Amino acid sequence: MPHWNTLNGLPSRIIAHRGASGYRPEHTLDGYALAAVQGADVLEPDLVMSRDGVLFARHDLVLSRSTDISTRTEFAARARVTAGVRDWWIGDFDAAELDTLRAIQPFPERGRQYDGRFVVPRFSMVLDLAKKAAAEQGREIAIYPELKDPGYFLALGLDPVAALHAELESHGLLGPASPVWIQCFDHAVLRAAKQCCGNPCFALLETVPADLRERDALLRGLAAWAQGVAPGKYQLWDNAGKHTGLVAAAHAHGLQVHAWTFRDDHPPAPFALARAELEAAFALGLDALFCDFPDTAVAARAAFAESL
Numbered sequence: 127m128p129h130w131n132t133l134n135g136l137p138s139r140i141i142a143h144r145g146a147s148g149y150r151p152e153h154t155l156d157g158y159a160l161a162a163v164q165g166a167d168v169l170e171p172d173l174v175m176s177r178d179g180v181l182f183a184r185h186d187l188v189l190s191r192s193t194d195i196s197t198r199t200e201f202a203a204r205a206r207v208t209a210g211v212r213d214w215w216i217g218d219f220d221a222a223e224l225d226t227l228r229a230i231q232p233f234p235e236r237g238r239q240y241d242g243r244f245v246v247p248r249f250s251m252v253l254d255l256a257k258k259a260a261a262e263q264g265r266e267i268a269i270y271p272e273l274k275d276p277g278y279f280l281a282l283g284l285d286p287v288a289a290l291h292a293e294l295e296s297h298g299l300l301g302p303a304s305p306v307w308i309q310c311f312d313h314a315v316l317r318a319a320k321q322c323c324g325n326p327c328f329a330l331l332e333t334v335p336a337d338l339r340e341r342d343a344l345l346r347g348l349a350a351w352a353q354g355v356a357p358g359k360y361q362l363w364d365n366a367g368k369h370t371g372l373v374a375a376a377h378a379h380g381l382q383v384h385a386w387t388f389r390d391d392h393p394p395a396p397f398a399l400a401r402a403e404l405e406a407a408f409a410l411g412l413d414a415l416f417c418d419f420p421d422t423a424v425a426a427r428a429a430f431a432e433s434l
C-alpha cells in the first residue's frame with residue numbers, strides 16, 4: 127500500500143460530521159446509518175444532557191435550530207428569553223420529553239424533505255446503531271463523541287464525564303483500545319475524561335498560537351496525555367493556500383490531526399472547489415477529516431490513493 131503523510135502512513139479517515147449531515151438532518155440515526163453505508167470510518171455525535179442526566183446526540187444547548195420544538199404547543203410556555211432570544215434550553219427538559227421531539231434540517235440550503243421524521247437520538251442508541259452497522263459492513267466503525275459545553279451542565283449539577291463513563295461502561299467500550307474516541311474544546315474536562323475512561327482523546331482547537339514556540343509548547347503539553355488535536359481547517363492553510371506547518375508540528379509530537387469541517391455546499395476558501403480542498407488535506411497528511419458529505423470524501427480519498 128502506498129505511504130500517506132499521515133502519522134501512521136495509512137489513508138486518512140473520514141469522519142461523518144454529525145452523521146451524513148449533508149443529506150439528512152444532523153444527528154439522526156438515519157444520518158449515521160447512511161454515513162456508514164457511504165463508507166465513513168467514524169460517526170460523530172455531539173453530546174448534550176437532559177435535565178435528568180441522559181446523554182443525547184445534539185449540537186446545541188437550545189432546541190429550536192435542529193428540532194420541531196417551536197411547533198409543539200405543549201412546550202410553548204417552556205421557552206425562555208435569553209439575551210433577547212426566545213428558545214428552549216435542553217437542560218429544562220427530561221429525557222422522556224426530548225424523546226417526543228423530531229429532528230429538522232438546520233441548514234437553509236439543504237433539503238427539508240426529512241423534517242419531522244427522525245427522533246432526537248439518545249447516545250445509547252447511537253452506540254447500538256454503530257455496533258449494528260459495523261457488523262453489517264464487516265469492518266470497525268469508530269464513534270467520536272464530543273462533550274459539548276460541559277460548563278453549562280456542571281452548573282446544573284450534571285456531570286457529562288461521569289455520564290459518558292457510565293454509558294461506555296454499560297456497552298463495554300471503555301479503554302485505550304476502544305473504538306470510541308472522545309473530543310472536547312474544554313481541555314481540562316477532556317483530560318478528566320481521559321483519566322476516567324482511558325479512551326483515545328482529541329483536543330479540539332478553536333485557535334492555535336501564531337507564535338511557533340507557543341504553538342510547540344501547546345502541542346508538547348497535549349502530547350503528554352492526548353492522542354491528537356482537532357483544529358478548524360482554517361488553521362491549516364493561509365489565505366493563499368500555503369500550509370501553516372501545523373500538521374507536521376503535531377506529528378512531530380506524535381499527535382494525530384483531525385480537522386473540521388469539510389462541506390460540499392460551503393465555499394472552501396482558499397480553494398475553488400471542495401474536491402481540491404480534500405486533495406490538499408490528504409496531501410498534507412491529515413489523519414482524519416470531519417465531513418458533512420462522507421461519500422464525496424470517500425471518493426476523493428480513493429482517487430487520491432490512485433495518484434500516489
Ligand code: G3P
Binds near residue numbers: 172185330356416
Ligand atoms: O467536533 C469537531 C467539530 O464538529 C467542531 O465543530 O461545531 O461542528 O461541533 P462543531
Ligand code: CA
Binds near residue numbers: 171
Ligand atoms: Ca462536533
